[in-house]
Amino acid sequence: MPESFPEVEGGGSLIVAWQIRNKKVLVIGGGEVAAGRILNLLNADAKVTLISPREGLNPEVAHRVERKQVEYIDRVFEPSDLDDPNISMVLTAIDDPAASTVIWKLCKEKRIAANIADVPPECDFYFGSVHRDGPLQIMVSTNGNGPKMANIVRRRIADSLPPNIGDAIKKVGALRRKLRVLAPGNDEGPKRMQWMSKVCLAWSLEDLCAMEPEDMDALLESYGPNEIPTFDQVRLGEKPGVFQFDGSFGWYI
The missing domain is CATH 3.30.160 (Double Stranded RNA Binding Domain)
Structure with a gap:
């Protein structure tokens, strides 16, 4: 029997998480669209340089400038602004289509990734x-x-x-970091991934949210034998698959 593989469906984009922490990004324009772009960039820990006349700043962008959250240049864009080799990307948000196209072409000449707001054909990536x-x-x-x-x-x-899924993911991230310390070798990679996957499937979202550092340490004790105790077993100090005798029946396993 021939193998079955997914059909190619063209026309999409390659959606990736672009790591721009501490990288320089040039934003041209200071209106509402620029405000949203700047917030996204700051959330990603980028180093933002903003070019816009002061009279073109909306209140949110002016706030970013006042708080010195961005490097601010009070004037219109000049081609020499792209001469900085440290620029990783350019975002334009100005109400001048002709000027935006000029910037786009300059970015192409310098091989700088660019996004021209509201002009999909002149975008290397979308927001x-x-x-x-x-x-x-x-x-x-x-x-x-x-x-x-x-x-x-x-x-x-x-x-x-669920409203608490962000907290659960933080706890999982902390557990993964502890696991890497416990089993740091590259040869442990497949086992680490498999074990973490089993934890995420076996424990409920509520369990993961309630997990404390001492629970993580107790849970990691089961990594060696590749077992997954329940949350209650971890809290009670029990081992997976072991019946704990409480004296009520007069026998134990």
Whole structure:
């Protein structure tokens, strides 16, 4: 029998989590769209340089400038602004299509990834609608077809999620870091991944949220034999698969 593989469905985007921590990003424009872009960048720990005349700053962007959360240049864009080799990406949010296209072409010449707001053909990447809960990020993209629809879908997804899922993910992250200290070798990688997957399947969201550092230490004791005790077993100090005698029947296993 021939093997069955997924059919290719073109027309999509490669959705990735772009790590831009401590990397320089140039934002051109200071209106409402720029405000959303800047917040996304700051949440990702990017180093943001903003170019816009002061009279073009909306209240949120002006707040970022006043708090020195961005490096601010009070003027219109100049081609020499792209000469900095440390620029990782450029975002434009200005009400001048012709000027935006010029910036786009300059970015292409210098091989700098760029996003021209509201002009999908002049974008190397898109900003989707994002739901954020601590370490959890969920992005919905319509590939430039309908930003409002992306927002509607994102809200529906967010409404279906448990309210404490962000806390559960933080606890899982802490457990993974402890596990890497316990079993640091590369050869342990497959076992670590398998064991962590089994924990996430065996423990409820409520269990993961309630997990404390001492619970993690007790749970990690079962990594060697590759077992998964229940949350109650961890709290009671019991071992997986062992019946604890309480004296009520006069016998034990």
